[in-house]
Amino acid sequence: MNSHHPAIDRSADILLSDPWLVTPAFVYDERVMAAKLRAAATIREATGCRVLYAMKPFSIVPALRMMAPGLDGLAASSLFEATLARDVLGARGSVHVTTPGFRPDEIRALDGLCDYLAFNSLSQWRRFGGQLSGRGRGGLRVNPQLSLVKDDRYNPCRRASKLGVPIDDLADLARRDPASLNGLGGLHFHTNADSESFDPWLATVERIDERLGAVLSRVDWVNLGGGYLFDRPPDLAPLAHAVGLLRSRYGVTVFIEPGAGFVREAGRIVASVIDRFTSDGRQIAVLDTTVGHMPEVFEYQFEPEILGEAEEAEHTYTLAGCSCLAGDVFGEYSFREPLDIGSRVVFTEAGAYTTVKSHMFNGINLPTIYALTASGSLERKRAYTYRDFLSRCGG
Numbered sequence: 106m107n108s109h110h111p112a113i114d115r116s117a118d119i120l121l122s123d124p125w126l127v128t129p130a131f132v133y134d135e136r137v138m139a140a141k142l143r144a145a146a147t148i149r150e151a152t153g154c155r156v157l158y159a160m161k162p163f164s165i166v167p168a169l170r171m172m173a174p175g176l177d178g179l180a181a182s183s184l185f186e187a188t189l190a191r192d193v194l195g196a197r198g199s200v201h202v203t204t205p206g207f208r209p210d211e212i213r214a215l216d217g218l219c220d221y222l223a224f225n226s227l228s229q230w231r232r233f234g235g236q237l238s239g240r241g242r243g244g245l246r247v248n249p250q251l252s253l254v255k256d257d258r259y260n261p262c263r264r265a266s267k268l269g270v271p272i273d274d275l276a277d278l279a280r281r282d283p284a285s286l287n288g289l290g291g292l293h294f295h296t297n298a299d300s301e302s303f304d305p306w307l308a309t310v311e312r313i314d315e316r317l318g319a320v321l322s323r324v325d326w327v328n329l330g331g332g333y334l335f336d337r338p339p340d341l342a343p344l345a346h347a348v349g350l351l352r353s354r355y356g357v358t359v360f361i362e363p364g365a366g367f368v369r370e371a372g373r374i375v376a377s378v379i380d381r382f383t384s385d386g387r388q389i390a391v392l393d394t395t396v397g398h399m400p401e402v403f404e405y406q407f408e409p410e411i412l413g414e415a416e417e418a419e420h421t422y423t424l425a426g427c428s429c430l431a432g433d434v435f436g437e438y439s440f441r442e443p444l445d446i447g448s449r450v451v452f453t454e455a456g457a458y459t460t461v462k463s464h465m466f467n468g469i470n471l472p473t474i475y476a477l478t479a480s481g482s483l484e485r486k487r488a489y490t491y492r493d494f495l496s497r498c499g500g
């Protein structure tokens with residue numbers, strides 16, 4: 106299904122035919138981002154939570170600077186992301202971090218940059234909790250052991266998960282040795298992926314309330330993670346109920362940190378057809394992009410959305426990336442008009458987990474970054490060159 110966001114419809118002509126746009130291009134639409142920020146403001150007002158953006162799906166700096174005033178802060182997964190978060194936010198807004206990869210040599214720097222640090226295990230809490238400069242900033246990521254995601258590759262609550270302290274272990278520790286949690290400031294969980302309903306958020310909070318009441322009554326903040334889409338949230342009531350429960354019963358500050366929900370629809374990758382031929386009777390169209398620019402297409406073997414594709418239309422192509430990898434293929438797509446060499450192909454809904462994961466396999470350059478601004482004009486933000494490749498190669 107293609108997105109029907111009005112801003113996307115208006116921009117189609119520019120993406121398909123503006124000669125100034127050099128492909129492959131990654132184009133983010135500031136108007137779509139502004140709409141997401143308005144949706145986030147509605148969520149904040151309706152539910153009483155604070156809204157962070159989890160930087161991991163997309164961290165293009167000028168876009169982060171544009172988003173920052175509409176956010177309560179940024180959520181990072183590493184020292185580099187936390188450094189960028191603090192740089193973008195300045196003194197305004199909070200920086201949060203959680204990762205299974207906290208390193209002893211980075212704790213001091215993270216302590217200086219972040220307002221909230223959620224340790225991923227009791228082992229990390231024991232080793233690093235006492236090293237933080239202020240009380241109450243260190244928390245624990247909890248695994249609520251409530252599986253919401255069917256595909257285990259995305260499921261933080263899979264069996265023997267590496268993500269967070271199993272809820273029963275924490276409840277048990279709070280009973281047996283409450284002093285070991287002295288100084289604990291908060292709880293964090295993140296358990297979902299691309300959920301369009303907020304019901305699972307409430308179910309998760311109910312489970313935490315039921316099993317971890319003794320811990321909740323000792324902390325100041327709870328971070329409910331991301332994994333929820335929110336442009337047209339079907340119903341805000343479950344989140345409002347969840348946040349209300351935590352605030353009224355435990356007096357905590359509640360954060361949410363969606364990532365993809367803010368950016369997926371805002372980003373598009375524009376490619377050009379650079380070759381066409383037949384193979385085993387199929388029409389192959391080779392593009393000047395590659396799955397290396399959208400690695401999840403290959404990792405998870407899904408077919409990305411393309412503007413103007415029409416099932417059962419007359420002209421069908423296998424759209425292939427331009428690297429040497431045989432499986433560097435986007436899928437079979439049909440269009441009403443034939444594709445020629447030079448025709449443009451626009452991948453919609455390409456804002457999340459693309460630029461941050463892209464690489465230069467085969468020495469193929471990264472897409473040039475453009476913004477579609479509030480006035481509808483195209484602005485080039487960053488073009489990569491041989492020097493970027495050389496530097497990645499240690500040169």
Ligand SMILES: Cc1ncc(COP(=O)(O)O)c(C=O)c1O
Binds near residue numbers: 159364
């Ligand atoms: C801890 C944490 N918070 C937030 C997110 C953002 O999730 P999404 O982009 O699905 O909203 C993730 C994604 O992996 C995560 O691991």
